[in-house]
Amino acid sequence: MQIIVDNREQTPLDFTPYPCTVQAGTLDVGDYSLKNLEHLVAVERKSIPDLVACVTRERVRFERELARARGLELFAVVIEGSLEDVRGHNYRSQTKPHAVLQSLTAWTIRYGVTWIWAGSPAGAAYFTYWTLEKYGTEAQKRLRAIVTAFDGSQVIPTTKTPENAV
Template sequence: MKVLCDTREQRPFSFKRFPGTIVERTGLKTGDYSLHGYQDRVAIERKELNDLIQCLMPPNRARFERELCRAQSLECFAVVVEASMDDVRQGRYMSQMRPHSVLQSIAAFSVRYRVPFIWCGSRAGAEYLTFSLLEKFQAEDEKRTGRLEKGTA
């Protein structure tokens, strides 16, 4: 499987624990990760907790909402968070934004843009889930269409 990683991703996943996975750095229009041949259909946005909180506050909020809006055109999009909801509840981040406000913003975005925010608990959990979502998307598409996407196996 060839995973595409956006060139702006500062701490990219290596996917080393997933044999046969090739990672290629490229500019993605939406999200941090996608699949070769599927860039216009699937993307995953990775967020560390502090980055997520910053994206919920001005001036970053408008940019983040534009990304979520663009993602609506994709068949599959998710935000994977390298933290737990309890980390938010306990305020384990560097911001004065109240935990209730953080969670309410995420709930509003989930409904408004029909995008799941998935609490992965850790960086390793987020890498695992990113790989799994991309792998399952590709497998389901191949099952549905009866073809193997060129250059992805």
């Protein structure tokens, strides 16, 4: 498996414990994806301070990213902290925990975002790797099912002709 790390990611996650290779690249959405599947899956990484900033001063920019991500089959945000960090107001901003969590709830509904509370950078690497790995495995299964269904011998007509018109 080859993970693409956005070249703007300042401190990339450490994937050395996992059987993958890592390559820098430019991603339109997110910080991590799979090589050749960047248009289908992405994972965004956030620390708690980053997450709070996305709810406040960087909200417009972040919502634009969420809107772009809506076209992906899977978009997840891996948070290097816990829900309790937010609920306990363990960050410097004056933004109330309820406001942060309500924004995440609204974005889940509006944009279909999956939020993963990973607890730490190591947890973020774990969930990022396994989210991408599971997505890739499921994508391979879907592709195999399509190939099996047509087993290479059937051709899907691209235009209607008298022979195949309904």
